[in-house]
Amino acid sequence: MVGAARKYVFDFDSTLTRVEALDVLAEITLQGKSNKDEVIQEIQEITNLGIDGDISFTESLERRIRLLNAHKDNLDGLVIELRQKISKSIASNKEFFQKYSEDIYVISCGFKEFIDPIVEEYNIPSERVYANTFKFDEDGNIVGFDEANVLASHNGKIECLKHLHLEGEVQVIGDGYSDYVMREAGLAHKFFAYTENVHRDKAANNADHVAPNLDEFLFVNDLPRNLSYPKNRIKILLLENVHPDAFENLSEDGFSVELVKNSIPEDELIEKIKGVHVLGIRSKTQVTQKVLDAANKLLVVGAFCIGTTQIDLEYAKKKGVVVFNAPYSNTRSVVELAIGQIIMLMRNVFTRSSEIHSGQWNKTALNSKEVRGKNLGIVGYGNIGKQLSVLAEAMGMRVYYYDVADRLALGNATKCSTLEELLSVSDVVTLHVDDNKANKNFIGEREINQMRDGAYLINLSRGFVVDIDALADALKEEKLSGAAVDVYPIEPRSNGEFETPLKGLSNVILTPHVGGSTEEAQRDIADFVPNKIMDYINSGNTVDAVNFPNIRLPKQNNSHRFLHIHRNVPGIMAKINEVLAKYEMNITGQYLSTDSEVGYVISDLDKDYNKEVVKALKNVENTIKFRVLY
Numbered sequence: 001m002v003g004a005a006r007k008y009v010f011d012f013d014s015t016l017t018r019v020e021a022l023d024v025l026a027e028i029t030l031q032g033k034s035n036k037d038e039v040i041q042e043i044q045e046i047t048n049l050g051i052d053g054d055i056s057f058t059e060s061l062e063r064r065i066r067l068l069n070a071h072k073d074n075l076d077g078l079v080i081e082l083r084q085k086i087s088k089s090i091a092s093n094k095e096f097f098q099k100y101s102e103d104i105y106v107i108s109c110g111f112k113e114f115i116d117p118i119v120e121e122y123n124i125p126s127e128r129v130y131a132n133t134f135k136f137d138e139d140g141n142i143v144g145f146d147e148a149n150v151l152a153s154h155n156g157k158i159e160c161l162k163h164l165h166l167e168g169e170v171q172v173i174g175d176g177y178s179d180y181v182m183r184e185a186g187l188a189h190k191f192f193a194y195t196e197n198v199h200r201d202k203a204a205n206n207a208d209h210v211a212p213n214l215d216e217f218l219f220v221n222d223l224p225r226n227l228s229y230p231k232n233r234i235k236i237l238l239l240e241n242v243h244p245d246a247f248e249n250l251s252e253d254g255f256s257v258e259l260v261k262n263s264i265p266e267d268e269l270i271e272k273i274k275g276v277h278v279l280g281i282r283s284k285t286q287v288t289q290k291v292l293d294a295a296n297k298l299l300v301v302g303a304f305c306i307g308t309t310q311i312d313l314e315y316a317k318k319k320g321v322v323v324f325n326a327p328y329s330n331t332r333s334v335v336e337l338a339i340g341q342i343i344m345l346m347r348n349v350f351t352r353s354s355e356i357h358s359g360q361w362n363k364t365a366l367n368s369k370e371v372r373g374k375n376l377g378i379v380g381y382g383n384i385g386k387q388l389s390v391l392a393e394a395m396g397m398r399v400y401y402y403d404v405a406d407r408l409a410l411g412n413a414t415k416c417s418t419l420e421e422l423l424s425v426s427d428v429v430t431l432h433v434d435d436n437k438a439n440k441n442f443i444g445e446r447e448i449n450q451m452r453d454g455a456y457l458i459n460l461s462r463g464f465v466v467d468i469d470a471l472a473d474a475l476k477e478e479k480l481s482g483a484a485v486d487v488y489p490i491e492p493r494s495n496g497e498f499e500t501p502l503k504g505l506s507n508v509i510l511t512p513h514v515g516g517s518t519e520e521a522q523r524d525i526a527d528f529v530p531n532k533i534m535d536y537i538n539s540g541n542t543v544d545a546v547n548f549p550n551i552r553l554p555k556q557n558n559s560h561r562f563l564h565i566h567r568n569v570p571g572i573m574a575k576i577n578e579v580l581a582k583y584e585m586n587i588t589g590q591y592l593s594t595d596s597e598v599g600y601v602i603s604d605l606d607k608d609y610n611k612e613v614v615k616a617l618k619n620v621e622n623t624i625k626f627r628v629l630y
């Protein structure tokens with residue numbers, strides 16, 4: 001005997017739509033009235049009291065309708081508004097409502113006058129919508145509701161469902177306690193607390209399952225859905241106090257995001273990374289082989305900064321983990337700080353300032369110089385070095401630069417063919433080389449000796465680039481007139497005590513790695529990196545990945561997308577396509593990018609596919625990672 005089909009009972013307000021319809025109606029009817037805000041607030045409070053079961057539902061309805069003062073003519077406007085306010089994941093899963101139309105019911109304490117036209121578009125006919133109806137006077141004013149309707153009374157949903165005599169397993173999906181009580185009364189088998197629009201503790205605490213969106217509900221029930229894997233199941237861990245906008249951006253897209261203020265040490269990260277799909281870090285967190293081995297679910301690492309050598313990029317690639325960074329967002333911040341430091345050092349401003357702080361007036365021009373006409377030596381003429389070159393010239397400095405790569409001079413800058421040449425001509429040397437480990441102790445005793453006597457050194461790149469003891473000696477011996485240092489060979493994981501051999505030296509500006517720490521830069525990074533992450537997770541794009549073959553994919557409609565990352569060995573593409581052919585998959589687009597070690601192939605396929613094909617593709621020899629989108 002074939003069992004009766006499962007039945008799905010949906011709530012309307014704050015479940016199928018993002019809003020409470022009567023609140024929206026209040027916005028319409030109270031438009032232009034001076035007491036609008038207070039009345040709307042009162043209506044919302046009464047709504048919540050009713051939803052949570054703190055006052056009887058009949059009372060809540062009566063009080064709200066009195067405050068609404070609505071007219072029949074307002075209902076057309078309300079329906080137009082509600083059409084714009086369908087819950088995001090409901091709107092993106094129309095297929096489910098189409099396929100399961102016969103088994104879907106709406107039981108709501110709202111009103112049929114506005115529910116029917118909305119759910120009709122989701123294939124739910126009026127006869128399967130159970131809700132209240134308004135009472136109008138002869139002028140069309142809404143003056144009450146049909147009191148005989150069970151849904152107008154306390155626990156009316158229980159009565160309504162009882163009368164329906166539904167067969168088969170009954171699942172209730174709703175945001176309020178009044179939805180849960182149908183399950184409590186034994187009339188439904190399962191209650192899903194729907195939290196996409198509002199999280200009500202009372203409903204969530206009593207639920208069989210909390211569904212942050214319809215994708216989760218459909219996933220749990222293995223029903224047709226737009227996303228193969230609900231986004232709320234994708235866990236994102238953001239360390240090192242990244243800007244809160246990153247949390248907002250990623251949460252808004254539906255991911256589950258955790259924010260941690262500090263960097264965490266390897267052993268803790270090894271534990272914490274388990275089950276995490278996306279890791280966000282800044283320059284401190286070391287993503288080592290051990291961390292990557294423990295990362296059983298990791299798909300992406302986002303470096304919310306420029307530097308990426310804190311991540312074992314090669315090993316990440318071997319594990320199929322894509323890494324993105326923010327190569328431009330904080331460059332201007334570093335450049336502005338460098339400009340400030342050049343001036344402050346040459347004017348001896350910090351020395352003068354410290355004197356006044358310790359109660360001394362020392363007005364003097366000694367060792368105080370203009371920057372105009374002085375020689376600035378920029379080591380590392382990349383994104384930061386080049387911008388600095390332009391601004392420094394605008395202040396009248398003569399710019400010299402040295403770079404291991406062939407870089408075109410901007411403005412009137414002069415290229416030096418050796419570091420020694422640059423060091424010998426510069427009044428100020430500023431370091432902007434990349435964070436390549438080969439640059440360890442790049443500036444040591446020998447290089448400092450090659451600098452002009454009385455010159456200044458600025459390091460805003462990486463701490464290990466300068467031999468800090470050699471620098472301290474040169475400052476003590478007055479070989480150098482001053483230095484500005486923002487980065488140190490060893491930096492603490494969080495704010496607190498810190499020691500450096502440069503402490504207490506005169507005309508030395510020390511900052512705690514804040515070159516890129518401006519509000520503007522951090523906000524820009526919090527936009528840039530999450531976009532890269534979302535683009536990869538949602539569509540497979542790897543454009544601008546720092547360790548992975550780059551692919552920019554077209555948007556794909558009405559098809560599934562298979563993402564296959566594999567070791568780049570001969571014949572693997574043939575094997576992948578053999579599997580696709582065996583399962584009669586129609587490929588509508590295929591994109592491949594490889595480097596010497598890994599291959600990344602994306603196959604867009606016709607809508608329906610046999611789930612065995614997924615297993616078979618995962619089993620292709622040399623597969624590193626496999627993912628299905630849509």
Ligand SMILES: NC(=O)c1ccc[n+]([C@@H]2O[C@H](COP(=O)([O-])OP(=O)(O)OC[C@H]3O[C@@H](n4cnc5c(N)ncnc54)[C@H](O)[C@@H]3O)[C@@H](O)[C@H]2O)c1
Pocket residue numbers: 306307327330331334379380381382383384385402403404405407432433434435436439442460461462486487513514515516517
């Ligand atoms: N202090 C901070 O808060 C802060 C903020 C942002 C960036 N940074 C650091 O600043 C540095 C520069 O950043 P960027 O965005 O300009 O990098 P970039 O990659 O655009 O430029 C670096 C340049 O250095 C050159 N280079 C590398 N090694 C060299 C060497 N030994 N000699 C000469 N040239 C060398 C490269 O060829 C490249 O042109 C990086 O180390 C970055 O991590 C620090």
Ligand SMILES: O=C(O)[C@H](O)COP(=O)(O)O
Pocket residue numbers: 282283284304305306307308330513514516517
């Ligand atoms: O690599 C960078 O962008 C800088 O060093 C800044 O790093 P932070 O975000 O850890 O300050």
